[in-house]
Amino acid sequence: MTDLVGVFDSGIGGLSILQALRAELPESRFIYIADSGHAPYGERTDAHVMARSRAIMAELLSRQVQALVIACNTATAVAIEQLRADYPDLPIIGVEPALKPALAISRTRCIGVMATRSTLASAKFKALLASLAGQAEFVLQPCDGLADAIERSAGSNDTSTIHALCAKNTQAMGFFGSHSGQIDTLVLGCTHYPFATEPLRELLGPQVQLVSNGPAVARQTRLKLSQRVLPAAAQPETLETESSLILLSTGDERVLQVATQRWLPQRPTEPIFLANKLNV
Numbered sequence: 001m002t003d004l005v006g007v008f009d010s011g012i013g014g015l016s017i018l019q020a021l022r023a024e025l026p027e028s029r030f031i032y033i034a035d036s037g038h039a040p041y042g043e044r045t046d047a048h049v050m051a052r053s054r055a056i057m058a059e060l061l062s063r064q065v066q067a068l069v070i071a072c073n074t075a076t077a078v079a080i081e082q083l084r085a086d087y088p089d090l091p092i093i094g095v096e097p098a099l100k101p102a103l104a105i106s107r108t109r110c111i112g113v114m115a116t117r118s119t120l121a122s123a124k125f126k127a128l129l130a131s132l133a134g135q136a137e138f139v140l141q142p143c144d145g146l147a148d149a150i151e152r153s154a155g156s157n158d159t160s161t162i163h164a165l166c167a168k169n170t171q172a173m174g175f176f177g178s179h180s181g182q183i184d185t186l187v188l189g190c191t192h193y194p195f196a197t198e199p200l201r202e203l204l205g206p207q208v209q210l211v212s213n214g215p216a217v218a219r220q221t222r223l224k225l226s227q228r229v230l231p232a233a234a235q236p237e238t239l240e241t242e243s244s245l246i247l248l249s250t251g252d253e254r255v256l257q258v259a260t261q262r263w264l265p266q267r268p269t270e271p272i273f274l275a276n277k278l279n280v
């Protein structure tokens, strides 16, 4: 029986984590929920993000997942501790901005961090930052609207807002480059932002390294699955349960479909199941 892993994000951003999960765990099956009907999370209250995380979690559990990946920095920062307390037997893996990997590769010790306002304001992120105090200068940039613009671009193909927001936010952070005092490493601290890699590269040039956490989260998921205590659940055979990837959205499911075709490497003849709009 193959593992069934639940993955969710406020929208399509978590596909950047799902890419890495599918590469690391080719035998596993995944159910991905894009909570696009209730996005963005990053500029909403903690109570909203907590309530949504609980609702999505309950939906995934009703579908018999054996592990949960919170493919969203904002939901991880706000909800992971409570979800782990609610479900102590379920492996729950989260995403946090890749400050430590950035520290390992930065030469100027000047590191930019783009994330949602909510992630940067969270106690979890502040604790991570404090644990690295004195090791580098971290320039923090809340990028209001960027995740939403990426979400919209999947439906419309219009990337002008993404370009404008990347330009505005990187300018606000100061100088990028490989000389002393310049930011040489940029942490993409929201799972939507890897989908803005192209405009960021155009703006910052090839010498600035862009860092995100997908492969590390995937390795951690593999480890947790190997240690889990819950047995793999038997399921009735249906079109859905035969699929290696099940896609669900609380918003416009066509946006998730387009984003998946664009950003998730497809395997030939792979059965993917896209459900109609999910009401949770």
Ligand code: DGL
Pocket (backbone or CB within 6 Å): 009, 010, 011, 013, 014, 039, 040, 041, 042, 043, 071, 072, 073, 074, 075, 116, 119, 147, 148, 189, 190, 191, 192
């Ligand atoms: N993709 C999410 C994150 O990693 C949140 C984006 C949003 O909904 O604001 O934080």
